[in-house]
Amino acid sequence: xxxxxxxxxxxxxxxxxxxxxxxxxxxxxxxxxxxxxxxxxxxxxxxxxxxxxxxxxxxxxxxxxxxxxxxxxxxxxxxxxxxxxxxxxxxxxxxxxxxxxxxxxxxxxxxxxxxxxxxxxxxxx
Amino acid sequence: xxxxxxxxxxxxxxxxxxxxxxxxxxxxxxxxxxxxxxxxxxxxxxxxxxxxxxxxxxxxxxxxxxxxxxxxxxxxxxxxxxxxxxxxxxxxxxxxxxxxxxxxxxxxxxxxxxxxxxxxxxxxxxxxxxxxxxxxxxxxxxxxxxxxxxxxxxxxxxxxxxxxxxxxxxxxxxxxxxxxxxxxxxxxxxxxxxxxxxxxxxxxxxxxxxxxxxxxxxxxxxxxxxxxxxxxxxxxxxxxxxxxxxxxxxxxxxxxxxxxxxxxxxxxxxxxxxxxxxxxxxxxxxxxxxxxxxxxxxxxxxxxxxxxxxxxxxxxxxxxxxxxxxxxxxxxxxxxxxxxxxxxxxxxxxxxxxxxxxxxxxxxxxxxxxxxxxxxxxxxxxxxxxxxxxxxxxxxxxxxxxxxxxxxxxxxxxxxxxxxxxxxxxxxxxxxxxxxxxxxxxxxxxxxxxxxxxxxxxxxxxxxxxxxxxxxxxxxxxxxxxxxxxxxxxxxxxxxxxxxxxxxx
Amino acid sequence: xxxxxxxxxxxxxxxxxxxxxxxxxxxxxxxxxxxxxxxxxxxxxxxxxxxxxxxxxxxxxxxxxxxxxxxxxxxxxxxxxxxxxxxxxxxxxxxxxxxxxxxxxxxxxxxxxxxxxxxxxxxxxxxxxxxxxxxxxxxxxxxxxxxxxxxxxxxxxxxxxxxxxxxxxxxxxxxxxxxxxxxxxxxxxxxxxxxxxxx
Numbered sequence: 002x003x004x005x006x007x008x009x010x011x012x013x014x015x016x017x018x019x020x021x022x023x024x025x026x027x028x029x030x031x032x033x034x035x036x037x038x039x040x041x042x043x044x045x046x047x048x049x050x051x052x053x054x055x056x057x058x059x060x061x062x063x064x065x066x067x068x069x070x071x072x073x074x075x076x077x078x079x080x081x082x083x084x085x086x087x088x089x090x091x092x093x094x095x096x097x098x099x100x101x102x103x104x105x106x107x108x109x110x111x112x113x114x115x116x117x118x119x120x121x122x123x124x125x126x
Numbered sequence: 127x128x129x130x131x132x133x134x135x136x137x138x139x140x141x142x143x144x145x146x147x148x149x150x151x152x153x154x155x156x157x158x159x160x161x162x163x164x165x166x167x168x169x170x171x172x173x174x175x176x177x178x179x180x181x182x183x184x185x186x187x188x189x190x191x192x193x194x195x196x197x198x199x200x201x202x203x204x205x206x207x208x209x210x211x212x213x214x215x216x217x218x219x220x221x222x223x224x225x226x227x228x229x230x231x232x233x234x235x236x237x238x239x240x241x242x243x244x245x246x247x248x249x250x251x252x253x254x255x256x257x258x259x260x261x262x263x264x265x266x267x268x269x270x271x272x273x274x275x276x277x278x279x280x281x282x283x284x285x286x287x288x289x290x291x292x293x294x295x296x297x298x299x300x301x302x303x304x305x306x307x308x309x310x311x312x313x314x315x316x317x318x319x320x321x322x323x324x325x326x327x328x329x330x331x332x333x334x335x336x337x338x339x340x341x342x343x344x345x346x347x348x349x350x351x352x353x354x355x356x357x358x359x360x361x362x363x364x365x366x367x368x369x370x371x372x373x374x375x376x377x378x379x380x381x382x383x384x385x386x387x388x389x390x391x392x393x394x395x396x397x398x399x400x401x402x403x404x405x406x407x408x409x410x411x412x413x414x415x416x417x418x419x420x421x422x423x424x425x426x427x428x429x430x431x432x433x434x435x436x437x438x439x440x441x442x443x444x445x446x447x448x449x450x451x452x453x454x455x456x457x458x459x460x461x462x463x464x465x466x467x468x469x470x471x472x473x474x475x476x477x478x479x480x481x482x483x484x485x486x487x488x489x490x491x492x493x494x495x496x497x498x499x500x501x502x503x504x505x506x507x508x509x510x511x512x513x514x515x516x517x518x519x520x521x522x523x524x525x526x527x528x529x530x531x532x533x534x535x536x537x538x539x540x541x542x543x544x545x546x547x548x549x550x551x552x553x554x555x556x557x558x559x560x561x562x563x564x565x566x567x568x569x570x571x572x573x574x575x576x577x578x579x580x581x582x583x584x585x586x587x588x589x590x591x592x593x594x595x596x597x598x599x600x601x602x603x604x605x606x607x608x609x610x611x612x613x614x615x616x617x618x619x620x621x622x623x624x625x626x627x628x629x630x631x
Numbered sequence: 632x633x634x635x636x637x638x639x640x641x642x643x644x645x646x647x648x649x650x651x652x653x654x655x656x657x658x659x660x661x662x663x664x665x666x667x668x669x670x671x672x673x674x675x676x677x678x679x680x681x682x683x684x685x686x687x688x689x690x691x692x693x694x695x696x697x698x699x700x701x702x703x704x705x706x707x708x709x710x711x712x713x714x715x716x717x718x719x720x721x722x723x724x725x726x727x728x729x730x731x732x733x734x735x736x737x738x739x740x741x742x743x744x745x746x747x748x749x750x751x752x753x754x755x756x757x758x759x760x761x762x763x764x765x766x767x768x769x770x771x772x773x774x775x776x777x778x779x780x781x782x783x784x785x786x787x788x789x790x791x792x793x794x795x796x797x798x799x800x801x802x803x804x805x806x807x808x809x810x811x812x813x814x815x816x817x818x819x820x821x822x823x824x825x826x827x828x829x830x
Contacts, residue, residue: 013422017429024434084417105421106457109428143692146732164741168806171735183665188729189799191806247741 003121004028006047008038008064009082010056014105018051018082021110022117035059039067042074049121051113052099054083054090065097078120082113160251162238167192167205170247179254181224192250195222208235208248221252230255303372303392307356309385311336323366323392324348352376356388363399364392371399409467416460423453455590462593465526466602478607481521482514483556483627487549490528494536502541508548515551517629523603524627530596531560531623537589538621539564555609555629561622567615575613576601584617600625641682641704647785649699649761653691658727659705660688667713678708693732699761703786710788717791724795728803733757740804745769747804748776754800759783767825775829776801777814783824784817790824801828 005027009015015031022029030045032038036058042050054061061081068074078100083090091102100120103113153160159176161169169190177184180195187194192201200219208214214235221231231252237245297304303320307313312335316328326344336356340349351364356376364374373393379386427450429435431443438446491507498505528547535545539562548559567575571582579594586592604611604625615621664672672688679686684701709715709723728734736757740750748766755764762783769776778797783789790813798811807830815821 011418011422014425017422017425021429021434084414084421106417106424106461110425110434111428111432139692139695142694146693150732162735164803164806166742166804166806168741168803170741170803171729185726185729189802189806 002026002028003048004030004045005049005051005117006030006032006038006041006045007051008032008035008041008056008061009051009053010034011053014053014082017110018113021114025114025117027117035061035064038064042068042077043071047077049117050077050079051082051117052079054081054085054094062093062097065094065099069098078124080113080116080120158251158253160249162247163192163205163235163250164247165209165245167201169194176252179221179223179252181226186224196220197222204233204235205248208237208250209245212237216253218255219252221254230259302394305390305392306379306387307336307390308387311354311356311388313339314387320392323370323372323394352390356390358388361393363395369396369400370394371396405467409463413460413464413467417457417464420453420457420460424450424457427453459593459595462595462599466595466599477520478518479521480516481519481524483517483519483524483558484510484512484514484549486519486521486525487528487547487558490525490532491547494532498536498545501536503536503539504544506544506546508546508550510549510551510556512551515549515556515629517556517627519607519627520603524607527600527603527625528558528560530600534596534623535560535562535564535621537592538562538585543620552626555626557624557626559622559624561620563620566617566619566621567613568617572613572615576611640707644700644703644786645684645698647698647700647703647761649759649785650696651699651702651760652693652733652758653695653697654693654731654733655702655727655758656686656691656697656705657688657693657732658730659709659723660686661730662723662726663709663713664688671713674712675705675708678712679704696760699759699785703789706788706792707786717788720788720791721795724792724797725799727792727796728799731758734800734803744771744776744801744804747800751778755780761785773829774805774807775827778826778828779815779823780826781823787816787818790816790818793824794826797826797828801830805830 005022007015007018007022007029009018009031010033012033015033019029019031030041030047032041035056038050038052038056039059041047042064052061052064061083065079068077068079075098079098081094081099081102082105083103084105094102100123101116103116153173156173157175159179160173161176162171164170169187169192172180172182172184172187177187180187182190182195192205196204197220204214204217204219214233216232216234219231219233221229223229232255234251234253235248237248240246297315297317300317300319303323304315304317305313305320306315312333313331314333316332321328324344326342331339331342331345336349336352336354339345347366348364351374356378358378359374359376361373361375364372366372371394373395375391375393377389377391379389427446430438431446431450487507491505494505532545532547539545543563545560545562548557548561550557550559565584565588568582568584574580575582576597578598580598581592581594601611604627607627609625609627611623611625613621613623660672660675663675667674676685676687679701682704684698684704686697686701706720706723710720713719715723734754737747737750737754740746748769751764751766755762763781765779765781767777767779780793794811794813798809801811802809809828809830811826811828813824814827815823815825817824
C-alpha cells in the first residue's frame with residue numbers, strides 16, 4: 002500500500018482529501034503546516050506528497066526547497082494542490098521539483114485521484 | 127514847351143510805364159485767380175489765372191456781373207460784407223466755371239478806396255478748395271479707417287491680453303506640472319506646480335538647454351525619460367520616486383506646420399496608482415480568500431455526490447447537485463474577478479514578449495477540439511499563409527482573450543452549428559476572427575456588449591452560468607496591447623468577433 | 632496793295648490833328664495777338680514799320696501819346712491784313728475797354744451808370760486829344776444812354792469801333808448785356824456821332 006503525505010493547512014480540505022485517498026486504498030499521513038510537513042517527510046518516508054503552497058510557518062516553496070537539498074528526499078514525487086494558479090508560481094514549483102499541479106477550484110477529488118495514480122505509475126510501480 | 131518840362135514829363139511817363147508793366151506782370155504772373163470788381167458787382171478785370179479757373183476768356187467775362195460765376199445768394203452777402211468791412215478773408219463759396227461742375231473755393235476780397243476814402247471797387251481772389259477738400263475727405267477717410275484699425279487693434283490687443291491673462295492664470299493654477307520647451311529645446315516655461323514636483327525654482331532653469339538641465343539632479347530623471355528628441359507620448363507612466371508616480375504627456379505644438387515647441391504635462395497619479403494597486407491587491411486577496419472555502423465546498427459536495435461519505439437518497443442528491451452548480455458559478459465569478467483585477471492591473475504592465483501567434487491559436491484550438499466535438503459543433507482553424515507570425519504580446523493574457531471568444535462561441539452555438547477561428551496577417555499587424563452560427567446579439571444590446579458584468583437576456587437563457595466579465599476583460603487586454611476589438615452580429619444568424627493586434631505593440 | 636491803305640491815304644491820315652494814347656494800340660495789338668497769334672502780330676507790326684511809324688506791341692508805352700492818324704491806320708491795317716468785317720472791328724472796340732489800363736483808372740466810377748456817364752468826357756479825354764464826348768441822355772429806368780461824340784471825323788471805320796467800345800463801357804458800369812448803335816453819324820450828314828446804348 003502506498004503512503005501519501007498530505008500537507009494542507011485548510012482543515013476541511015485536509016479532511017476531504019484524506020477521506021478520498023483512504024477510500025481509494027492509500028495509507029495517509031497528514032501535516033497542517035510546512036514545518037510539520039518537513040518532519041513527516043523525513044520521518045514518514047511517503048511515496049507521494051500532496052503539498053499546499055500557502056501555509057503558515059513554512060510555505061510550500063520553502064518545503065520544496067528543503068526537500069531538494071536532500072538527495073534521498075527529492076526523489077519523492079510532489080503534487081501541488083493549491084488555490085492559486087499563477088504561471089509564475091507554477092514555473093517556480095516546477096523548478097523546485099513538483100511533478101504536477103492542481104488548482105482546487107478547478108479540479109475535483111476524482112481528478113486528484115487520477116493524477117495520483119498517474120504519477121505513481123510513472124515511477125514504475 | 128520847355129525842354130525841362132518835356133524831360134520831366136518824359137521821365138514821369140517812363141516811370142508810369144514801368145509801373146504799369148510791373149503791375150501788369152505781377153497781375154499776370156499770379157497763379158491765384160484775381161479779379162477786380164466794381165462796387166456794383168461787375169467784373170472789371172481778371173488775370174490769366176482767373177481766366178483759367180473760370181473757363182472764360184477775359185473779353186467774355188469783363189463786364190459780366192459776379193453772378194455769372196457765383197450764386198447770387200452767396201456772393202451778395204460777401205460783396206456787402208466786403209464793402210462794409212473792407213475785406214473778407216477766406217469765406218467758403220461755390221464757384222461755377224464755364225461748362226464745368228461747381229467748385230468749392232475760398233474767397234478773399236479787399237476794397238480799393240480813392241483819396242476821399244470812397245470804395246472804388248474791390249479785388250477778389252479765390253482759392254480752389256477741391257484739392258484740399260479731396261485731401262480732407264481722403265484724410266477723413268484715412269482717419270476713420272485708421273481709427274477703425276486702431277479700435278480693432280485695441281480690441282485685439284485687449285482680447286490677447288485677456289487671453290494671455292487667462293492662459294497665465296490657467297498655467298499658474300494648473301494642478302499638473304507644465305513645462306514648455308521651445309523649438310530649440312530650451313526650457314521656455316515652467317509653472318508653479320512643476321516647481322513643487324521637482325523641487326526646483328524656475329529662475330534657475332528657464333532658458334536652459336536640455337543638456338544643461340540633464341546635469342541638474344532634480345531634473346535628470348525627467349530629461350532622461352523625455353529623451354533628446356522629445357517624442358510625442360500620451361500618458362506614459364514616469365515614477366519620479368517609488369511613491370510619487372507621474373503620468374507624462376508630451377505634445378508637439380505646431381501652428382500652420384511651424385514648429386512652436388513641445389509642451390510637457392505631468393499628472394500626479396500617485397494616489398490613483400496607489401488606489402489602483404490597493405484595489406487590485408484587495409481584489410486579489412479577496413478572490414484568493416474566497417476561493418479557499420469555495421474549493422472546500424466543491425470538493426465536499428463532489429465527494430458526497432460520489433458516495434465517498436456514504437449513500438445518499440434521491441432528494442439529497444438533487445439538492446446537492448444544485449448546490450454544486452451554484453458553487454461552480456461562484457467559482458467562475460471569483461476566477462473572473464481575479465483575472466479582471468490582474469488584467470486591469472495588467473493594462474499598465476503587460477509583460478510583453480515575442481511569441482508565435484500561430485502557435486498560440488493552434489494550442490487553444492487543440493484544447494477546444496474535444497468539447498466542440500462532444501457538443502456537435504464543427505470547429506475550424508483558418509490558418510494564415512505563413513507558418514509562423516511573430517508578435518510582441520503578453521501570451522497568457524492573449525490566450526485568455528482567444529479562449530474567451532471561443533468559449534462564447536461554444537456556449538451560444540447549438541448542435542450542428544459552425545465555429546471558426548481565423549488568423550490573418552495584415553499591414554503592420556494580425557487579425558483574429560472567431561465566427562459562429564449561434565444565437566447572435568440583439569441590436570439594441572450591442573453597444574453594451576463590452577460593458578462590465580453585462581450579459582444579454584438571450585445569453586443568460588442559454589447559459590445561466592456566466593460572469594459577464596469575459597468581453598470586458600478581452601477589451602482591456604486587446605487595448606492594452608494597442609489593438610482594437612469589435613464584432614458584427616445578427617440575431618439567430620451568428621456573431622463574428624474580431625480583433626487586430628499590432629505586431630509591435 | 633490795299634485800297635484803304637495807299638500811300639496817299641497814309642499821308643493824309645498822319646496829318647490829322649490830334650493825339651491818341653498808346654493804350655489804343657496796345658489793345659488793338661493785343662486783340663490781334665489773341666486772335667491771330669504771334670504771326671498776326673508780326674504782320675501788323677511790320678505794316679507800321681512799312682509806313683514809317685514802327686510801333687512794337689511790347690515796347691510801346693500805353694500812356695504815351697501818338698499821332699491820332701495812326702489810330703485809324705491801325706484799324707485799316709488790321710482790316711486790310713486780316714480781312715476783318717465791320718462787325719469784327721466792332722468787336723475790337725468791344726474788347727478794348729477790357730484791356731485798357733486807362734479804363735482801369737476809372738473803375739471807381741463804375742458804381743452806377745450815372746456816375747460813369749458823368750466821367751465820360753474825362754474818360755474820352757484821357758484817350759483822345761481830339762473830339763469831345765458828352766452824354767446826351769441817361770434814362771436808368773428805361774435803361775439807356777445816348778452819347779454824342781463831336782468833332783471827331785477821322786474815318787467811318789472808327790464809328791463801328793466806337794460802337795463796340797461804348798457798349799462795353801456801359802456794360803462794365805451796369806453789369807448787364809448791352810446793345811449799342813450809332814444813331815447819328817457825321818459822315819452821313821449828322822452834326823456829330825450819336826450812340827445809343829441800351830441794356
